Amino acid sequence: MPQRKSWVYYNDRLSRYLFISSAVLVSLIILCIIWFVGMQGLSTFREVSIIEFFTSSKWSPDSGKFGALTFIAGSIGTTLIAILLGGPLGLAGAVFLAEIAPPWVRAFMRPATDLFAGIPSVVYGYVGITVIVGLTGKLTNSPTGYGMLAAGIVLAIMILPTVISLSEDALRSLPRTYKEASLALGATRWQTIRRVLVPAASPGILTAIILAMARAIGETMAVQMVIGNSPRFPDSLGSPTSTLTSNIVMEMGNTPFGSTWNNGLFMMAFILLIIALIMIILVRTASRKGAAR
Amino acid sequence: MKAHQADRFATIMLWIGSLAIVAILIAFLTLILGRGLPHLTSEFFNGPDGVRGQLFNSFYILFLSLVLSLPVGLGAGIYMAEYAPKNKFTDLIRLSTESLASVPSIVFGLFGMIVFVNMFGLGFTILGGSATLALLNLPILVRVTEESLRAVPRSYREASLALGATMWQTLRKVILPTALPGLITGITLVAGRALGETAILIFTAGMNVSRIPFDVNPLAAGETLAVHLFAVKSNPLPGTNADQIADGTAALLIIMVIVFNICLTLPSRWLQRRQLGRNKV
Amino acid sequence: MDKIVVNKLDLFYGDQQALNNIGIAMKERSVTALIGPSGCGKSTFLRTLNRMQDLIPSVKIMGQVKIDGQDIYAAGTDVVLLRKKVGMVFQNPNPFPKSVFENVAYGPRIHGETDKKKLSEIVETSLKDAALWNEVKDRLHESALGLSGGQQQRLCIARLLAVGPEILLMDEPTSALDPISTMKIEELISELKDKYTIIIVTHNMHQASRVSDRTAFFLSGDLIEEDVTSVLFTRPAKKKTEDYISGRFG
Secondary structure (H helix, E strand, O other): OHHHHHHHHHHHHHHHHHHHHHHHHHHHHHHHHHHHHHHHHHHHHHOOOHHHHHHOOOEEHHHOEEOOHHHHHHHHHHHHHHHHHHHHHHHHHHHHHHHHOOHHHHHHHHHHHHHHHHOOHHHHHHHHHHHHHHHHHHHHOOOOOOOHHHHHHHHHHHHHHHHHHHHHHHHHOOOHHHHHHHHHOOOOHHHHHHHHHHHHOHHHHHHHHHHHHHHHHHOOHHHHHHOEOOOOOOOOOOOOEOOHHHHHHHHHOOOOOOOHHHHHHHHHHHHHHHHHHHHHHHHHHHHHHHHHO | OHHHHHHHHHHHHHHHHHHHHHHHHHHHHHHHHHHHHHHOOHHHHHOOOOOHHHHHHHHHHHHHHHHHHHHHHHHHHHHHHHHOOOOHHHHHHHHHHHHHHHOOHHHHHHHHHHHHHHHOOOOOOHHHHHHHHHHHHHHHHHHHHHHHHHOOOHHHHHHHHHOOOOHHHHHHHHHHHHHHHHHHHHHHHHHHHHHHOOHHHHOOOOOOOOOOOOOOOOOOOOOOHHHHHHHHHHOOOOOOOHHHHHHHHHHHHHHHHHHHHHHHHHHHHHHHHHHHOOOOO | OEEEEEEEEEEEEOOEEEEEEEEEEEEOOOEEEEEOOOOOOHHHHHHHOOOOHHHOOOEEEEEEEEEOOEEOOOOOOOHHHHHHHEEEEOOOOOOOOOEHHHHHHHHHHHOOOOOHHHHHHHHHHHHHHOOOHHHHOOOOOOEHHHOOHHHHHHHHHHHHHOOOOOEEEEEOOOOOOOHHHHHHHHHHHHHHOOOOEEEEEOOOHHHHHHHOOEEEEEEOOEEEEEEEHHHHHHOOOOHHHHHHHOOOOO
16 A cells, blocks of 8 residues: 555646646636637727727728727617617516526426526527517618617627526625515515615626626627628617627628728727726626625 | 505415426427427438538537546635635636636637647648547536535544544545535436537537548547437528428437436436445444 | 554644643553543544544644654655554444445455455454344445434444554544434444453443543643543543533533
8 A cells, every 4th residue: 555655646747737727727818818819809900990990880891991890889779779678678687586486486486587698699599580570670660670679679689698698696685684674674585675685685686787788799790690791880779780709700701800890890809908998897896785785 | 555465476476486497398308209209210310411420520619528528627626615815816816717617608619710720720620629628627627526525524634634544644634535426416417517508619620521430530520419409490490301400409318318318317316325335323 | 462552742723722732642452532522632632643633724733653663744644554554433323325235345346355265254244243133134236325323323333343453533423323323333332342342432421431441631632531431430640631521611
């Protein structure tokens, strides 16, 4: 047995080093992504002024116009529609699951919402093209129905599982005493939910909404398939337009790597990356506030 | 009483909202399966426009991406759960993992394109696609590993260390086996997500299928099922039955998701039962 | 012969001192009981003897703990070998979620035993020594979590014996058990002391007087008094000890 000893120690030390290096590697990857995408994107500004890029909505690279405002507005617009539609519905589902649903309903509904999360985004896009576009066409009186409303509705469905599961967790992690105290004072269930439980769980619910927004703004395939892909400023809900993500997919394939046009697309990806990182910092602040209380 | 009416009204609204959520899901499933199932014939897989190659590529790329991401993801998760001291360095790693988890997949796709397609000059390859997909898997694997290991009772660690086991022996023989059900659930979750991923693969694995059936050459381009659905639905080639192919492909993807969701629960439940044994005295 | 000699031992959690200048010696093949009110440092002290306390961050330990004449806090001490020699039984039974057999075979396996026949022998002997063999011999390959609490605790003792320790540390081993299981463990302790040096932390003074040869009384991190058990309980030298054993506090 003693001669095995050194082996045992060697393995112990080796495994520890491997684990630490894995963790370091994960950190290096995010830094690499920021560095590569950032460098490629920022080189746009060697040829294009920052002001033009962010404030002009004229995107015609062939004639040297690189205004990305259309895409930025399209991304923000679709994300807002998605949150306005999907946020309240998802929150209602979460409150229902946490406080109202009989156990058998919950046993069915929770896996069902998990299934939502597993559906690939191209399939959402496919459903968008086959059904939702027809619906939004009628709603907005537009010939095709492609546009921000269609993308917003598809995204609203896509973010439901995120909103539902994170908000439900937040509601469930509240101490029982909150609910009992309120009910014992003669409050109805709804009063308890609205005045005690939802406010108390608000840091968690806020986290859910922010993460849902992050998912919506970064979503690519489903949006690209129903947004219409026209570089036109989104001035109505039912007219074809573009978002940051959809435009990257549309144009990446036919621009030479290293050209100003191509760099402009990388700059759009960099904007998405920065937004995602800001969201993470917001989530951390929200959860720290929640913990402080 | 007003409060009671409000309570009744709110309850009804919450029921309606939740039923709407379930109804949307059911509508999704019936729509996709209803349109697609009739097309799932042998012709659909093996015919001239058959998706056999895409189906194979989907699983091949998934497999390679897991081979690349599992060791690092598990390693980093183990470090975070078992070794990481409370300090700035650990905080930094946690922040990086969370940031990586929030990166939109299109950004991963472009990153993969810079590195594998342009820098290494590989062009669109299965290998580049798998490696980029592995980056998407990583942060989820780290989180799932950390959570599963933290769920293992402290007393197991103490008992093992007190018997003179090293940390590595304790991990390998006690902690990892106990955490296995959670780990399997997590890995299945990652796999399900990777299987449906599209934006990353368009720019790294490309939209072509090898002419050789079941081509395992990792340097060939490899269109997956999900990418295929995108391709036929957004630029249908004239003269093909693109709509039928899209319907069938969507149905096939959904069936794969459902199968994965079932796999999510079954093996881990079975393992758990075996560990706990018959719970009588 | 003294198996364990502790000299001027101080222990801090951060800047809080939890053990204060402890000095004590324990004889080979004897049972020493550590008693005192909760938070007095008796469990902390016990865990310094196999360096399990090292697992807690921000702990600082000064002084000397000698086992067989070797200072276990000296630089270069092999903690793994130390823990093999100084085994520990915890307050709550903590079998692994494996079969009865695998639980007992765990220790020998990690220390390099691969021979199947030898493993079976070790498992059988250890279970017999822990007075559990007759109850589990027909269910060796079922999950250990299916055993009763008392059986689980004796399984943990068997698992410990299988490693071949010389010293057994027991941290309130019966506090989670029913009276009959407690009795069985106490009987087991008096059998085991023929072979092992045993140190047991207990909050039950009757238990201390039943099982131990010597007893040490701890209070707020100080070792107040240590003596032959019957002497300490009948003619304590210190006022504080007398107050405690006559139930005036704690």
